[in-house]
Amino acid sequence: MKARVFSGIQPTGSPHIGNYLGALKNWARMQYDFESIYCIVDLHAITLYQDPKELRQKIEELAGMLLAIGIDPQHSSLMVQSSVPEHAELAWMLTCVTPVGWLERMTQYKAKAAAQETVGDGLLQYPVLMAADILLYNAAKVPVGDDQSQHLELTRDIAQRFNSLYGEVFVMPETRLPEVGARIMGLDDPEKKMSKSTPGSAHAIHLLDPLDQVRKKIMRATTDSNPAVDFETMGPGVRNLLSIYQAFTETATDRMAGIFGGMRYGDLKKTVADAVIASLEPLQQRYKEITSDPHYVSKVLDAGAERVSPWARETVREAKKAMGLYTSR
Numbered sequence: 001m002k003a004r005v006f007s008g009i010q011p012t013g014s015p016h017i018g019n020y021l022g023a024l025k026n027w028a029r030m031q032y033d034f035e036s037i038y039c040i041v042d043l044h045a046i047t048l049y050q051d052p053k054e055l056r057q058k059i060e061e062l063a064g065m066l067l068a069i070g071i072d073p074q075h076s077s078l079m080v081q082s083s084v085p086e087h088a089e090l091a092w093m094l095t096c097v098t099p100v101g102w103l104e105r106m107t108q109y110k111a112k113a114a115a116q117e118t119v120g121d122g123l124l125q126y127p128v129l130m131a132a133d134i135l136l137y138n139a140a141k142v143p144v145g146d147d148q149s150q151h152l153e154l155t156r157d158i159a160q161r162f163n164s165l166y167g168e169v170f171v172m173p174e175t176r177l178p179e180v181g182a183r184i185m186g187l188d189d190p191e192k193k194m195s196k197s198t199p200g201s202a203h204a205i206h207l208l209d210p211l212d213q214v215r216k217k218i219m220r221a222t223t224d225s226n227p228a229v230d231f232e233t234m235g236p237g238v239r240n241l242l243s244i245y246q247a248f249t250e251t252a253t254d255r256m257a258g259i260f261g262g263m264r265y266g267d268l269k270k271t272v273a274d275a276v277i278a279s280l281e282p283l284q285q286r287y288k289e290i291t292s293d294p295h296y297v298s299k300v301l302d303a304g305a306e307r308v309s310p311w312a313r314e315t316v317r318e319a320k321k322a323m324g325l326y327t328s329r
Helices: 016-033 052-069 085-097 102-103 107-116 123-133 146-166 211-219 238-249 254-262 263-292 296-323
Strands: 004-009 033-040 076-080 141-143 173-175
Touching: 004 016, 004 076, 016 033, 016 052, 016 141, 016 238, 016 296, 033 052, 033 296, 052 076, 052 296, 076 173, 076 296, 085 123, 085 296, 102 107, 102 123, 102 146, 107 123, 107 146, 146 254, 211 263, 238 254, 238 263, 263 296
Parallel strands: 004 033, 004 141, 033 076, 141 173
Antiparallel strands: none
């Protein structure tokens, strides 16, 4: 029996190459080695206000993009979090065993809370819901970007605390990171991770950006004061461009210096742009084909939810039994 893998992505903003290289490409690659569940986490998205019509549209757009990237609905369960109510039910049970101090120390919570005038409780409880997402399916592996590693550690802490209080109910999950491209930085500010929520047209390359716009963004990317690539003194902007190229082309690390050492920045950017466009062009074509059928994406999402629901119900039943909550006979 194959080990089960789970990962999720919020349907907010537009997916960019950082999402693709940091997680989504890895999802498609590993799906045949595991029993894979990939989730559009819309309950997580509403920890901050979302326009309802836009949120619904973003859910289906993201699902179409995941299919275009290569998620195979014959081998993987692609579903929407709110379609399986056990996500929220288990999250409440886990909330009741999670100390508030654990949640208040989360780096992402502190950063997001500092940017808000008022903070909803959902933002604080975000990592508990994430733990429920993972533990609900007894996932052994969780492929995520490195920014989520703290949340994965919290998931393990919550599972361990629940198991110590109520007996061995949950599998302890492991994280799984890609070897290259796990952290892609902004083109305009290579000190900050590329983000769906950061404003500015020069920050991120979105997966559905027009290809001529992709090239313009890369040609305007921040580099450093050197005239050419120097592997001893290069700044974070140049390092980021090289990481993007390496992740898209899967070039071996020991070949990078031979390819780019001494290359002038104009040529570097052109080479990186060519590599990015070569990958995005067929991806965008697949997206157009998939979304040309207005019903296909929703059928895939409904089928995914139907497939995973029995597993979710069984986990919640076992957790309720362990805690002494009522379960029908």
